[in-house]
Amino acid sequence: MIHLHHGWVVAVLIVATFPLIYYLLAIFAALAFSRTAETQASPPFEPPVSILKPVHGVDFATYENYASFCTQDYPDHEILFAVNEKSDPAVAVIKRLIADYPQRQITLLIGEEHFGANQKVNNLARLTREAKHEVLALSDGDVRVGPQYLRNVVAPLRDANVGAVTSFYRGIAQNNLYAELEAVGAASDFFAGVLMAAWTEGVKFTLGASVATTKTWVRKIGGFESIAAFLADDYEIGRRVTDSGGRVVLSQETVSTMYPAQTPKNFWEHQLRWARTVRLCRPASYAALLFTQGLPWIITAALVAPSHWISVSYLFAYLVLRLAMAWLVGVSVVGDEVLRRRLWLVPLWDVIHFVVWAASFASNHVVWGNVEYVIDRGRMKPVAP
Numbered sequence: 001m002i003h004l005h006h007g008w009v010v011a012v013l014i015v016a017t018f019p020l021i022y023y024l025l026a027i028f029a030a031l032a033f034s035r036t037a038e039t040q041a042s043p044p045f046e047p048p049v050s051i052l053k054p055v056h057g058v059d060f061a062t063y064e065n066y067a068s069f070c071t072q073d074y075p076d077h078e079i080l081f082a083v084n085e086k087s088d089p090a091v092a093v094i095k096r097l098i099a100d101y102p103q104r105q106i107t108l109l110i111g112e113e114h115f116g117a118n119q120k121v122n123n124l125a126r127l128t129r130e131a132k133h134e135v136l137a138l139s140d141g142d143v144r145v146g147p148q149y150l151r152n153v154v155a156p157l158r159d160a161n162v163g164a165v166t167s168f169y170r171g172i173a174q175n176n177l178y179a180e181l182e183a184v185g186a187a188s189d190f191f192a193g194v195l196m197a198a199w200t201e202g203v204k205f206t207l208g209a210s211v212a213t214t215k216t217w218v219r220k221i222g223g224f225e226s227i228a229a230f231l232a233d234d235y236e237i238g239r240r241v242t243d244s245g246g247r248v249v250l251s252q253e254t255v256s257t258m259y260p261a262q263t264p265k266n267f268w269e270h271q272l273r274w275a276r277t278v279r280l281c282r283p284a285s286y287a288a289l290l291f292t293q294g295l296p297w298i299i300t301a302a303l304v305a306p307s308h309w310i311s312v313s314y315l316f317a318y319l320v321l322r323l324a325m326a327w328l329v330g331v332s333v334v335g336d337e338v339l340r341r342r343l344w345l346v347p348l349w350d351v352i353h354f355v356v357w358a359a360s361f362a363s364n365h366v367v368w369g370n371v372e373y374v375i376d377r378g379r380m381k382p383v384a385p
Contacts, residue, residue: 016301019294023321029199045158048076050131054123055141074150078105082123116228117380125224142258152253153212163217163246166206169257176261183338187330203248208234275360295350
């Protein structure tokens with residue numbers, strides 16, 4: 001063992017406590033969020049809503065996901081879908097939905113207008129123009145919601161200063177290690193960072209799975225056309241709302257998102273794209289994540305600690321605090337059943353997350369939809385073949 005009087009050993013042992021402190025603070029942030037559940041306004045705020053769904057392709061639960069928006073306990077809402085091409089397999093599912101729910105106002109738009117490289121946002125711009133109502137509820141194609149979804153995410157918009165309402169998402173994963181790892185990573189790690197941001201500085205972003213807003217606020221942020229070149233459209237929506245003097249509310253209403261089976265290559269590319277997106281949006285905060293990476297610091301501290309009991313203490317503290325944070329954030333707050341069943345995957349996720357974090361600094365290139373892009377100040381530029 002190396003003696004404690006070596007200054008760098010002391011430094012490692014001190015820095016290794018930073019992730020432990022972060023875990024503890026995230027636990028407090030989760031408890032604070034749980035205590036601030038907003039009560040529904042009385043009388044209820046139930047304006048007509050246009051649900052906007054830009055979709056592409058299908059997954060293992062597409063019909064059930066779409067159908068969840070047709071069974072809302074809400075008096076007046078329409079659902080608008082947009083696909084890029086009529087050959088998209090989602091078209092057949094939407095047509096089946098229209099036949100199965102004739103009482104619902106469901107519209108299918110085919111063909112995009114080009115405002116930027118982000119096809120999802122191109123479709124959002126068109127959907128917004130076609131929407132009948134002032135209040136908009138945006139969600140991805142792989143999202144499933146409960147019957148009270150609209151009622152709960154629209155309620156905060158009663159306050160004209162609220163520009164957007166966003167939601168956590170719990171995972172529904174196929175029986176595949178990489179799908180389950182993605183769900184565990186989001187629920188136990190990413191959402192802890194979201195709660196910490198909400199607790200310390202307020203929410204200045206939205207989460208793409210679900211965003212409720214209004215046409216008025218969309219105009220205030222320059223319209224979706226203005227962010228069609230950005231990879232992180234959800235981050236841009238929240239940032240521009242707060243820059244325009246509005247407030248982003250993190251809803252207590254949690255939605256579900258699908259995690260389909262993946263190959264190791266798909267998993268790696270998805271994680272790397274996500275990590276680089278976050279890094280390029282918030283470079284300083286992303287670099288500081290080094291000090292929230294518990295496992296590599298704890299292993300290093302255990303190896304250089306001057307005694308076995310110190311090594312064991314660090315390892316024990318990591319396991320207790322890390323798993324407690326994962327459970328309180330991912331299970332108690334988000335309600336993620338994948339994490340509830342696969343809590344033991346958290347240390348494996350931490351190893352992968354550190355490798356992805358380090359690899360994300362290698363370049364500003366991402367792969368999305370089989371196209372390689374370079375990200376320049378948040379904007380996507382296709383790399384010439």
